[in-house]
Amino acid sequence: MPNQxxxxxxxxxxxxxxxxxxxxxxxxxxxxxxxxxxxSPIYASRAKGARFIDADENEYIDWVNAVGAIILGHAxxxxxxxxxxxxxxxxxxxxxxxxxxxxxxxxxxVIPSAEMARYTKGGGEANAVAARIARGVTGxxxxxxxxxxxxxxxxxxxxxxxxxxxxxxxxxxxxxxxxPEELAGTALPFVWGDLEGLRALLGAHExxxxxxxxxxxxxxxxxxxxxxxxxxxxxxxxxxxxxxEVSCGFRPRIGGVQAYLGVRPDMTVLAxxxxxxxxxxxxxxxxxxMEPASRMFISSSYWSDNLGLVASxxxxxxxxxxxxxxCFEAIGLSLIKRLNQALxxxxxxxxxxGVFWNPSLQLELPDDSLRAVAxxxxxxxxxxxxxxxxxSFKATLAHSPEDIERTAQCAGEVFALIKGGLERGDLQSLLxxxxxxxxxxxxxx
Ligand SMILES: Cc1ncc(COP(=O)(O)O)c(C=O)c1O
Numbered sequence: 199m200p201n202q203x204x205x206x207x208x209x210x211x212x213x214x215x216x217x218x219x220x221x222x223x224x225x226x227x228x229x230x231x232x233x234x235x236x237x238s239p240i241y242a243s244r245a246k247g248a249r250f251i252d253a254d255e256n257e258y259i260d261w262v263n264a265v266g267a268i269i270l271g272h273a274x275x276x277x278x279x280x281x282x283x284x285x286x287x288x289x290x291x292x293x294x295x296x297x298x299x300x301x302x303x304x305x306x307x308v309i310p311s312a313e314m315a316r317y318t319k320g321g322g323e324a325n326a327v328a329a330r331i332a333r334g335v336t337g338x339x340x341x342x343x344x345x346x347x348x349x350x351x352x353x354x355x356x357x358x359x360x361x362x363x364x365x366x367x368x369x370x371x372x373x374x375x376x377x378p379e380e381l382a383g384t385a386l387p388f389v390w391g392d393l394e395g396l397r398a399l400l401g402a403h404e405x406x407x408x409x410x411x412x413x414x415x416x417x418x419x420x421x422x423x424x425x426x427x428x429x430x431x432x433x434x435x436x437x438x439x440x441x442x443e444v445s446c447g448f449r450p451r452i453g454g455v456q457a458y459l460g461v462r463p464d465m466t467v468l469a470x471x472x473x474x475x476x477x478x479x480x481x482x483x484x485x486x487x488m489e490p491a492s493r494m495f496i497s498s499s500y501w502s503d504n505l506g507l508v509a510s511x512x513x514x515x516x517x518x519x520x521x522x523x524x525c526f527e528a529i530g531l532s533l534i535k536r537l538n539q540a541l542x543x544x545x546x547x548x549x550x551x552g553v554f555w556n557p558s559l560q561l562e563l564p565d566d567s568l569r570a571v572a573x574x575x576x577x578x579x580x581x582x583x584x585x586x587x588x589x590s591f592k593a594t595l596a597h598s599p600e601d602i603e604r605t606a607q608c609a610g611e612v613f614a615l616i617k618g619g620l621e622r623g624d625l626q627s628l629l630x631x632x633x634x635x636x637x638x639x640x641x642x643x
Pocket of ligand 1: 265320321322323325345346347348349413442443444445446469470
């Protein structure tokens, strides 16, 4: 069956969405333009373990996993069982639930820098809470940031500082429409890995910086001493150091990158993987930084929802019980090894590298202008072979050696195809999808 037919129902739903939902999806990373439009599935009908079934009844191995939110595997029996039991007891009470305290105690145990916790229903929202607390506790306004921290005004206002079309950071191609221009200059980006740049920025804004907010890393380890240097600078300048571990948390260690690398921030933002797909976010931190939040207006009805709390408690306990760190290391290293082997067997230059919890694929191309075509072709051909991925891979504990083997085998076929296209100089002719687009440029590698 030609592939266009294969995802016909997905395509039809996507057309219907255009008239009903501005932007068609709720999360930019879910837009079809992020994959190989025309071949990649867009709508799913169900999911279990490491796989999902799309709206056209095709079954895929999933390496995207709700952009990292699924960590144990789709529809995990332990988490879903606990959530279903909680539904029978009440999804949200009139009164508070002791689950809030139980989860704060568990987070204190597993997250090295945690002494107190507040909850939200997502990552961007939790970052907005962290920004509010840091500003409130220091009495300062300016936030220096490095990474992606969500859709809220405090952060998106940084796009007024550059021409969005220039391709410069923070978010190439996204205009801050609807964000008050008066906020421009209240959040300033800094370049991850460049300690001297950060030192200079702090010097230029001496006494004004409330927080250094950063993703401590994504797919590459930070330069030696970098995070320790940032920690020291924050201390010297009286700024709150916030690690946004929404994307990097839980997989390297249950305690996140801070547990893996041994650098403690003052505050940590968590979401996504903490609840295996149920809406949940948290801000945890030292007592000194968190306690003053009791006098700030930080309040929302559904932050007391029991389902996210029970999902988080169960997910974290299951990660412990299943020895998640060792498993992610085994899965990630095996995927990296097999993809590198597939590259060399196909004779295609490139490498699969990065850390074990976020392997990423970089093809070496004669000309960088071919990158978008080569990457989209990879995604297209993997989709044709029932593998849903982009150029980096987020595993779950449900991914088996067979899933890795099948992925590597398919990747080998696709690498050979790309090599042929490059040799003939007609890579483009192999592509019958729209080019995959980068949604926004992140500041962290
Ligand atoms: C590091 C980081 N922070 C914040 C967010 C925003 O989280 P959410 O989409 O739950 O609002 C994301 C989402 O990708 C993220 O990767």
